Amino acid sequence: MDFLDEIVLTGLTVFGRHGVYAHEREDGQEFVVDLRLRMSLEQAAASDDVADTVHYGELAEKVAGVVEGEPVNLIETLAERIAAVALQDARVQNVTVTVHKPHAPIDRNFADVAVTVHRSRGPEWLEDITA
Structure with a gap:
């Protein structure tokens, strides 16, 4: 099975x-999340049925629930929780999650702070993309 297909949000x-x-806990702030799901999209393309793929609208709501949910100290922890979701x-074999914290408490001008985690079901996805 080929896992070179992706859904990106x-x-x-x-x-x-x-x-x-x-x-930060009292005032809160906006966080920006990017996701890259690696999976086969062959069945969804053949059937043209949303049931055969990850419904990105539903996924967005689940991810929003994590960000709006229980506070954590580190965006590393937040990214890990989002990856688990x-x-x-x-069907998702691999996920890359980037959590941006554009309003991080840094006393210098900066454009963004972000953490990226890569998580997978197992090492076989890496073999597929490096072959």
């Missing part, structure tokens, strides 16, 4: 209360 902006500092669908 970028720029999902959700208000959350994550951070190390008390004011994406991998709940057994």
Whole structure:
């Protein structure tokens, strides 16, 4: 099975209360999430049926629920939780999650701070994309 197909969702902006500092938890801020799901899309393309793919609207709602949910100190932890949600669908073999924190408490001018995690069901997906 070929897992070179992808579903990509970028720029999902959700208000959350994550951070190390008390004011981040109290005031909250926007977080931006990018997801890249690696899976076979052959069945969905053949059937033209949303039931044969990951419904990205439903996935966006689940991810938003994580960001809006229980606060964590680190965006690393937040990214890990989001990856776990994406991998709940057994068809997803690999996910890349980037969590952006554009309003991080940094006393310098900056464009963005982001953390990216890559998670998979097993090593076989890597063999597929490096072959």
